[in-house]
Amino acid sequence: MRFRIFTMMASGLLAACSPTATTTETADNKAIYSVYGRWITEPDGSVMLDPQPSGLVKWRDRLVTLSDRSAIETQRLRLRTIEPANAALIDAGMKMELSEQVAQSCFGSYVGNNPDLESLVIDPDDDSIFYMITEDATYADEMSADCKQKYLDTGSSAYPNLLIRLQVSGDEKVLMTHVRPLQYGSDLAVGDSPNDGIEALAFGPNRLLYLGLERDSKKQARVFTLNMTDDFWQNDEFAPVTDAKLNLPKFEKGNHPINGMDYYATPDGHGYLIASARNDSKLWIIDLKAKKPTRIVAMEFYAQLTSSTDNCQDYEKMANASIEGVAVIGQTVWMVNDPWKEVYPKNIICLQNKSNYENYSPLLFSLPIQASWFE
Structure with a gap:
C-alpha cells in the first residue's frame, strides 16, 4: 500500500484539531472528502484506552462522549468531556449514579450494571440534562414476572430499549433520574435484533426527538x-x-446502519439530520421535510501520526474508522469513531500508531459543512 503524506498549516479551532479537509473527484464526478482525525488524549497526555465511544454531543462549547458496554471498566458509565481544539479530555469524567427511583424500578439491575449505552443528546431547554438510550440487553438479569408482563409488548426485542434521563449533579457525577422503555407498533416491523437497535439521537425544533435505528426486519x-x-x-x-x-x-443487500446523528438547520431554517453510516464511511444528509432524497457524502479517514519516519508523516489513511458519534458545532461536523475490535488492527501500517490501534484508541475528526450538501 502506498502512503499518502500530508503537511499542512493549522489555524483556528477546526484546523487546530486537524488539517482542513480536502476533496477529490471520482470518475463519475462525485466528491470524496478526506477527513483528518486526532487521537483523543487523557489529561496526563496519554492516548485514551478502549472507550468504545457510542455517542457525541456539543455541550457548553465542548464535546461530550460516552461508552458502550464493551469498553474497559474504567471508561464505563461515565461522561467524558473533550476540548475540540486539541482532542484532549479535560478530566476523569462524570460518573453515572442511579437515583433511588431508578434503582427500584424494573430496570434498576440492568442500568446499574454495565448497560449497553448508545448516543447522547442535551435537553433543548436545560443543558444540565442529558438523554441516552440503551441497546443490547441479552445479557441482563431477568426481570420479575410482574415487570416482564408490564413491559411485554415492546414491538422489538424481548428486553425493551430504554430512554434514560441524566441530571448533572456535580462536577464529577451525573444522576440517572428517570427511565422509560420505548414501544414500536407492529406496523413498524422493527423485528427482534437486540444489537441492532437505536444508536442515534438528535433533537429537532419543538422538543421533537429523532431516533435512528440501525436496521429493521428488512435490514x-x-x-x-x-x-x-x-x-x-x-x-x-x-x-x-x-x-x-x-x-x-x-x-438490497449488506448492512448500512445509522450509528450517530445531529440536527442542522440551513440559513433559511430548513432542517436536516446529518447522520453517519459507519459501515460505509459516509454521512447521510436527511431532509426533515422529506422532499429531497437523502444526499450521501463519501469520506476517507486519516489518523494523526505524532512522530515521523521517511514513509509515514503527519497522517496515514485508515482502512476502517467506524464513526459512531456525530455532533454539529456551528458550521463543522465533529465525529468520533468506535474502534471495531474485529477490524481495527487492520489499520496498522505506520508503526507509530500500532499501539493505538491495538489498544482500540479513538480519534476525533472534523469536517466543514458544505452548502452543496443541501442543494
Missing part, C-alpha cells in the same frame, strides 16, 4: 420520532415512537 435503517413533552417523565409506561417517514436510502 433497512429507520428514523423514528418521540414528542418530549413537559409531562414525558411523569410515568414509566411505554413511550410509543412514530415513524418519521423520511426519504432514507434503500439497499
Whole structure:
C-alpha cells in the first residue's frame, strides 16, 4: 500500500484539531472528502484506552462522549468531556449514579450494571440534562414476572430499549433520574435484533426527538420520532415512537446502519439530520421535510501520526474508522469513531500508531459543512 503524506498549516479551532479537509473527484464526478482525525488524549497526555465511544454531543462549547458496554471498566458509565481544539479530555469524567427511583424500578439491575449505552443528546431547554438510550440487553438479569408482563409488548426485542434521563449533579457525577422503555407498533416491523437497535439521537425544533435505528426486519435503517413533552417523565409506561417517514436510502443487500446523528438547520431554517453510516464511511444528509432524497457524502479517514519516519508523516489513511458519534458545532461536523475490535488492527501500517490501534484508541475528526450538501 502506498502512503499518502500530508503537511499542512493549522489555524483556528477546526484546523487546530486537524488539517482542513480536502476533496477529490471520482470518475463519475462525485466528491470524496478526506477527513483528518486526532487521537483523543487523557489529561496526563496519554492516548485514551478502549472507550468504545457510542455517542457525541456539543455541550457548553465542548464535546461530550460516552461508552458502550464493551469498553474497559474504567471508561464505563461515565461522561467524558473533550476540548475540540486539541482532542484532549479535560478530566476523569462524570460518573453515572442511579437515583433511588431508578434503582427500584424494573430496570434498576440492568442500568446499574454495565448497560449497553448508545448516543447522547442535551435537553433543548436545560443543558444540565442529558438523554441516552440503551441497546443490547441479552445479557441482563431477568426481570420479575410482574415487570416482564408490564413491559411485554415492546414491538422489538424481548428486553425493551430504554430512554434514560441524566441530571448533572456535580462536577464529577451525573444522576440517572428517570427511565422509560420505548414501544414500536407492529406496523413498524422493527423485528427482534437486540444489537441492532437505536444508536442515534438528535433533537429537532419543538422538543421533537429523532431516533435512528440501525436496521429493521428488512435490514433497512429507520428514523423514528418521540414528542418530549413537559409531562414525558411523569410515568414509566411505554413511550410509543412514530415513524418519521423520511426519504432514507434503500439497499438490497449488506448492512448500512445509522450509528450517530445531529440536527442542522440551513440559513433559511430548513432542517436536516446529518447522520453517519459507519459501515460505509459516509454521512447521510436527511431532509426533515422529506422532499429531497437523502444526499450521501463519501469520506476517507486519516489518523494523526505524532512522530515521523521517511514513509509515514503527519497522517496515514485508515482502512476502517467506524464513526459512531456525530455532533454539529456551528458550521463543522465533529465525529468520533468506535474502534471495531474485529477490524481495527487492520489499520496498522505506520508503526507509530500500532499501539493505538491495538489498544482500540479513538480519534476525533472534523469536517466543514458544505452548502452543496443541501442543494
